[in-house]
Amino acid sequence: MQYQSSLKREQLIELAIERYFGNVDQKNIDGVLECFHDNAMLTVQTAFATHDGKDNIRRMFTDFIAANKTIIHRDFTCTVDEKNGRITANFTAELVDHEGNTTLLNNTNFWRIRGDKFQEVYVYMSGENPLI
Amino acid sequence: MAQIPYEYYVDIVTKRYFHGVDNYNLEQVLDCFHDDATLTEVTSMTVHEGRDAGIRTMFEGLFAAHDRIWHGNFVHTADTQTQAICSQFSVEVTPKGEPQFLRYENCNRFYLRDGKFDKVFVYMSGENLLK
Numbered sequence: 001m002q003y004q005s006s007l008k009r010e011q012l013i014e015l016a017i018e019r020y021f022g023n024v025d026q027k028n029i030d031g032v033l034e035c036f037h038d039n040a041m042l043t044v045q046t047a048f049a050t051h052d053g054k055d056n057i058r059r060m061f062t063d064f065i066a067a068n069k070t071i072i073h074r075d076f077t078c079t080v081d082e083k084n085g086r087i088t089a090n091f092t093a094e095l096v097d098h099e100g101n102t103t104l105l106n107n108t109n110f111w112r113i114r115g116d117k118f119q120e121v122y123v124y125m126s127g128e129n130p131l132i
Numbered sequence: 133m134a135q136i137p138y139e140y141y142v143d144i145v146t147k148r149y150f151h152g153v154d155n156y157n158l159e160q161v162l163d164c165f166h167d168d169a170t171l172t173e174v175t176s177m178t179v180h181e182g183r184d185a186g187i188r189t190m191f192e193g194l195f196a197a198h199d200r201i202w203h204g205n206f207v208h209t210a211d212t213q214t215q216a217i218c219s220q221f222s223v224e225v226t227p228k229g230e231p232q233f234l235r236y237e238n239c240n241r242f243y244l245r246d247g248k249f250d251k252v253f254v255y256m257s258g259e260n261l262l263k
Contacts, residue, residue: 046256048237079209079210079216079217080209083138087209088218108218110218110220110239122239124255126175
């Protein structure tokens with residue numbers, strides 16, 4: 001679906017990288033959820049897993065954050081479509097669990113923005129889906 | 133070189149590249165790439181190097197293995213500033229000799245240089261077809 005976005009190029013990048021991933025890495029779930037509309041949808045497309053609505057997205061992030069001692073998202077390459085309210089980023093996700101095991105993923109996220117928040121998020125992963 | 137317009141990115145992906153793939157037009161497909169381009173299937177980390185080497189061989193294998201290939205339902209993130217377009221889409225393929233088609237929900241990231249593909253990255257929702 002096509003949405004109307006109010007964000008400029010730099011604001012789209014700030015929302016996706018600083019406010020979203022910055023808060024994921026800080027394990028600040030409320031900060032992460034502030035980026036989403038109440039009826040937003042997050043789909044891990046490579047695993048056909050969809051989290052529908054803010055309550056389900058919160059549950060997913062609560063489990064994901066609890067399962068990992070350290071979460072780092074880095075090395076972003078952003079592609080920004082300002083006039084259509086869309087941003088895509090390729091990045092490395094570095095996850096360290098409580099046993100000290102490290103998982104490195106090379107992922108791509110697609111965000112579709114309505115107004116100034118995420119309406120739809122799609123994640124394509126290079127490995128097993130940790131967002132369950 | 134003047135900045136390439138927004139619609140160029142959508143057109144090269146849909147009207148030239150995927151139209152060529154779906155119609156088994158190998159030369160039209162390869163004409164979208166620079167000769168030193170790479171195509172990487174990220175979910176299996178398979179890298180195809182060179183338009184007339186690895187990429188040609190990969191498409192010859194894809195075409196030989198399937199009776200039907202269709203790409204559609206595109207949603208694009210096109211960026212004239214960074215000369216890139218990232219596309220989400222559905223794929224249906226019918227393997228030769230098989231009665232059923234397979235459906236995938238994939239994405240590609242295309243990075244262009246002077247109007248042609250320099251680096252292409254593919255994520256597949258199922259088993260890698262681009263071997």
